[in-house]
Amino acid sequence: MAKYISLFGGTTTDTTVQVVKENQIVIGFGPYSTTNRYVVYKVEHTEDGYMYHLLNLETKKTDCTDILQPLSCQYGIGKYYDDKNPQFMDAFEVALLVEEAEKQVAEEARQAEQERQRVECVKAVGRERFAAILPPTAKAVIVAELRQDESDHMTDYFAYRTVRTVILGFSSHTRDLFSEMRKYASNLPETAYLAEPCEEYEHREKYSMGAGYYLGQSKYYGWIIKKTPIYNRERTIEDFAYTAGDEANFRLSNATAERPDKRSETVVQGDFIIVDYSDKAVAVFGDTKPIKTELSALGGRFNSRLTYEGQKKAGWIFQKAKEAQVRQLIGGMNE
Numbered sequence: 001m002a003k004y005i006s007l008f009g010g011t012t013t014d015t016t017v018q019v020v021k022e023n024q025i026v027i028g029f030g031p032y033s034t035t036n037r038y039v040v041y042k043v044e045h046t047e048d049g050y051m052y053h054l055l056n057l058e059t060k061k062t063d064c065t066d067i068l069q070p071l072s073c074q075y076g077i078g079k080y081y082d083d084k085n086p087q088f089m090d091a092f093e094v095a096l097l098v099e100e101a102e103k104q105v106a107e108e109a110r111q112a113e114q115e116r117q118r119v120e121c122v123k124a125v126g127r128e129r130f131a132a133i134l135p136p137t138a139k140a141v142i143v144a145e146l147r148q149d150e151s152d153h154m155t156d157y158f159a160y161r162t163v164r165t166v167i168l169g170f171s172s173h174t175r176d177l178f179s180e181m182r183k184y185a186s187n188l189p190e191t192a193y194l195a196e197p198c199e200e201y202e203h204r205e206k207y208s209m210g211a212g213y214y215l216g217q218s219k220y221y222g223w224i225i226k227k228t229p230i231y232n233r234e235r236t237i238e239d240f241a242y243t244a245g246d247e248a249n250f251r252l253s254n255a256t257a258e259r260p261d262k263r264s265e266t267v268v269q270g271d272f273i274i275v276d277y278s279d280k281a282v283a284v285f286g287d288t289k290p291i292k293t294e295l296s297a298l299g300g301r302f303n304s305r306l307t308y309e310g311q312k313k314a315g316w317i318f319q320k321a322k323e324a325q326v327r328q329l330i331g332g333m334n335e
Contacts, residue, residue: 015049
């Protein structure tokens with residue numbers, strides 16, 4: 001006789017005893033007080049007891065379980081049957097739902113295979129492209145990653161998802177140097193603001209469960225720059241195959257370019273100075289505190305250690321593409 005003892009409710013389930021019938025409704029209680037309704041479309045008897053095959057009436061997803069508890073003893077997350085007033089669906093209706101679910105599974109499998117083939121085609125191109133461009137002496141790849149916050153602060157769950165990776169350059173050593181990461185930051189307009197020294201953006205997390213060395217505002221959201229060591233050339237080519245399959249994910253042209261010390265254009269508008277900071281960035285200096293919300297909304301990044309006329313000066317850095325909007329904003333403030 002197979003038995004299961006609940007750690008939370010202190011109850012015992014004997015799986016050799018059938019507790020529900022086919023076409024019967026089952027209620028599932030999930031986290032955050034979510035509920036789902038299922039119908040039992042098949043009851044299977046195995047050597048370990050009864051297995052109940054369920055169909056979610058909302059998502060049309062199938063599931064199975066060998067543990068169903070009586071609703072009168074409901075104590076938390078799990079699947080329950082109404083032992084007082086059991087409900088049933090029409091057998092023909094259930095059969096139609098099962099057929100619909102099977103078609104849905106088949107379609108999802110078709111789409112998954114189609115996506116797998118697409119990804120493999122992209123990776124095939126990427127392998128060849130990355131292998132051709134990866135220097136024989138390279139010991140590490142310097143990349144920019146765009147991360148999306150997946151955290152749930154209500155439950156103290158912290159995580160992120162990388163939504164894009166851009167290859168900025170290569171290194172002949174594996175030492176983590178922020179100066180080296182900053183050198184490549186201007187290759188990508190979205191990370192150009194990281195090219196200037198700023199201790200707030202330098203993160204050192206080389207400890208258990210840490211994220212290593214990276215340059216950026218946060219490891220959970222926005223763009224960061226990091227260094228990925230090459231321990232095995234073939235493995236690295238495979239790891240970057242999908243990224244390299246899209247030419248837009250290569251930004252190597254300015255990898256050795258020198259950051260200009262001279263500003264090609266400086267414009268004074270009222271109390272503000274707009275500087276053509278580099279080939280891919282403009283900076284705004286002055287008393288920007290009253291308009292910091294507007295500057296941030298335009299995609300600006302505040303940096304307390306920008307360089308202006310040979311001295312460190314606080315200001316806002318923007319992508320070159322935002323220059324016209326920045327000038328328009330500053331002009332409007334001076335009217």
